[in-house]
Amino acid sequence: MPLHQALRQHNLSTIADKVRAGERLTLDEGQALFDCPDPVLVGALAHAARTERHGLGTSYVLNQQINYTNICVNQCRFCSYYRKQGQEQAFELSLEEIKEKIMAQSDMPLTEIHIVGGCHPGLGLDYYEAALSTIRALRPDVILKCFTPVEIEHFANLEGISPREVLLRLRQSGLDMMAGGGAEIFAPDVRRRICPEKISGQRWLEISGLAHSLGLKTNCTMLFGHLETVRDRLEHLELLRTQQDQTGGFVCFIPLPFQTKNNQLTGITSLTGIEELKTIAVCRLMLDNIPNIKSYWVMLGLKQAQAALFFGANDLDGTVVEEKIGHMAGADSPQVLTRKELEDMIRGCGLIPQERNGLFSPVQGGQ
Numbered sequence: 001m002p003l004h005q006a007l008r009q010h011n012l013s014t015i016a017d018k019v020r021a022g023e024r025l026t027l028d029e030g031q032a033l034f035d036c037p038d039p040v041l042v043g044a045l046a047h048a049a050r051t052e053r054h055g056l057g058t059s060y061v062l063n064q065q066i067n068y069t070n071i072c073v074n075q076c077r078f079c080s081y082y083r084k085q086g087q088e089q090a091f092e093l094s095l096e097e098i099k100e101k102i103m104a105q106s107d108m109p110l111t112e113i114h115i116v117g118g119c120h121p122g123l124g125l126d127y128y129e130a131a132l133s134t135i136r137a138l139r140p141d142v143i144l145k146c147f148t149p150v151e152i153e154h155f156a157n158l159e160g161i162s163p164r165e166v167l168l169r170l171r172q173s174g175l176d177m178m179a180g181g182g183a184e185i186f187a188p189d190v191r192r193r194i195c196p197e198k199i200s201g202q203r204w205l206e207i208s209g210l211a212h213s214l215g216l217k218t219n220c221t222m223l224f225g226h227l228e229t230v231r232d233r234l235e236h237l238e239l240l241r242t243q244q245d246q247t248g249g250f251v252c253f254i255p256l257p258f259q260t261k262n263n264q265l266t267g268i269t270s271l272t273g274i275e276e277l278k279t280i281a282v283c284r285l286m287l288d289n290i291p292n293i294k295s296y297w298v299m300l301g302l303k304q305a306q307a308a309l310f311f312g313a314n315d316l317d318g319t320v321v322e323e324k325i326g327h328m329a330g331a332d333s334p335q336v337l338t339r340k341e342l343e344d345m346i347r348g349c350g351l352i353p354q355e356r357n358g359l360f361s362p363v364q365g366g367q
């Protein structure tokens with residue numbers, strides 16, 4: 001059946017026209033996309049929106065993730081990573097250990113270092129400032145993408161200072177941009193059930209907006225496939241879209257499918273691969289003002305991450321080196337990919353690899 005006929009059959013013709021014209025979709029239109037029984041149609045619309053912006057270009061980054069601690073005062077029910085202080089497997093890296101991890105990759109032409117951790121009850125802002133300055137001295141040109149709004153609020157509360165002051169001090173020490181974690185799902189009733197100790201969705205958005213107002217770019221995320229409804233996902237996307245209209249600093253959105261192992265949210269059946277892809281496609285179609293959508297291979301797995309590149313995503317993240325949050329929750333992807341593997345994955349799909357840095361500026365170097 002021709003595409004236009006299939007769109008008409010599923011009442012998606014108006015949505016398709018709006019996508020073609022670059023017009024914003026409503027929540028009800030997002031719902032209609034989720035309700036469409038043909039995921040390939042939804043994917044085709046998302047792929048059209050993706051190619052309109054990026055063509056077949058697919059970005060990746062040479063990056064290293066470092067988790068400085070898994071000790072956390074929050075106890076998010078979906079999180080398999082956190083430990084309480086003194087508990088087995090709890091860790092906190094000394095500045096020397098952070099330095100060693102950076103030095104161990106000194107041969108790699110990294111352009112991004114991604115640092116996040118738990119909300120540790122005893123590490124002061126001076127630890128984070130020293131970590132950033134140490135890394136900056138070793139890697140003067142790298143984009144330092146560190147901390148989430150959740151960590152910024154935590155540091156501010158521990159120090160008794162404002163999040164604004166925290167951000168200014170961290171920027172002074174070398175922070176270039178912030179990571180997008182901690183958004184989860186903004187719906188308060190779901191948040192109460194999956195992460196009651198964490199800052200509210202409203203506060204997460206405020207701190208992201210504050211960072212933007214200081215000239216810091218940030219990323220944003222959505223954790224999906226747990227207790228939330230499709231409507232919760234759409235409202236989450238709408239809140240991100242509204243924030244982006246106001247402050248404009250989100251560079252990239254990362255859809256994070258829930259990994260089910262080793263945490264307190266039991267009895268949840270993983271989404272099917274098709275449901276994941278459809279969700280990613282709807283994210284692209286709703287988030288008309290966020291330029292980049294990441295296909296995060298760590299959580300999606302390598303083959304699903306490739307498929308997502310045809311369902312709205314235009315970026316494959318990076319080399320990563322070491323990842324704990326997804327892997328402790330059962331992700332069965334590798335720990336590290338090389339530049340060649342990332343480029344082969346992209347080319348193998350008929351797409352065009354393009355190396356980028358943390359801020360999504362193109363880097364000359366890849367082939």
Ligand code: V47
Pocket residue numbers: 078079080178179180181182183184219220221223254256257258259260263296299325326329
């Ligand atoms: O904030 C925790 C999520 C996030 C699980 O900014 C889980 O470029 C799935 O935000 N299943 C951390 N997800 C990862 C993250 C991220 C990753 C890559 C790039 C960027 C970026 C950000 O992982 C947490 C939380 O939302 N998470 N537990 C789980 N069981």
Ligand code: SF4
Pocket residue numbers: 072073074075076079080081082117118119150195198
């Ligand atoms: Fe702590 Fe983050 Fe895990 Fe929540 S998701 S328990 S804030 S490490």
